[in-house]
């Protein structure tokens with residue numbers, strides 16, 4: 669693991685892109701009146717990049733567009749332009765492998781509490797090297813079930829990937845306080861929802877289960893993993909289903925793993941201090957870790973025809 673100082677030096681190195689301009693990341697800034705800074709009134713995407721190419725860019729930009737549309741934020745440029753800016757930013761930073769973060773804020777306006785006054789949405793794209801987030805693949809994740817619940821859809825639509833993560837952060841603080849690495853958030857009915865920035869799968873026999881998409885952020889990695897399982901990547905005869913699960917289903921599983929853009933596929937070694945399986949990566953998880961790594965190395969199913977698919981789908 670890199671130390672704190674080198675982590676900071678790493679993510680502040682190079683360039684960021686603010687409203688289409690490439691500026692030194694260390695001094696890039698947004699207004700103190702920006703609605704995302706003041707209220708979390710903005711949306712974002714994190715995208716993994718391999719070999720200088722963003723993975724699954726199209727679904728990420730589709731989700732960004734849907735989030736903007738729901739919040740009535742007009743993206744400041746079209747998808748092709750964002751794709752081009754990401755490519756240029758990676759090149760300017762000499763970065764082949766890493767993560768890109770695309771943020772669209774409602775922008776700055778006064779009086780600040782009125783969304784109608786913020787009329788110039790802001791686009792910020794930043795990059796982070798892969799090493800900063802790296803986790804050795806043989807080290808399992810220790811989870812704790814947080815008492816903080818996931819915000820229900822009736823309060824905030826979970827398909828919107830907004831900059832409001834406060835309850836996820838509080839859940840993570842709880843988990844860290846309990847000596848775990850990360851939190852499991854339950855929904856308000858006590859069923860398993862997701863992690864602060866990842867989705868969860870469990871295995872019982874030949875079935876891999878993950879919570880249904882309606883109360884969680886239905887992640888792009890989750891979707892990719894479900895497709896990999898259906899294609900046989902987790903092992904012959906294994907199938908995947910979406911179902912409502914209680915903590916009981918976590919404690920009785922033979923494998924538990926988490927997935928997300930930053931996480932990739934990682935195995936869970938314990939939950940609330942109870943060891944999962946033998947505490948190492950189980951067979952289905954190991955296969956999926958390999959299959960996902962393979963897919964990233966190849967650029968993903970939609971990387972090759974990305975440009976033509978993007979063209980014409982602008983705002």
Ligand code: PMP
Nearest residue numbers: 865866867885887888889928929
């Ligand atoms: N849930 C939440 C709340 C997240 O923030 C993320 C990370 N974006 C995920 C799940 C995983 O989604 P994805 O695979 O699209 O990164």
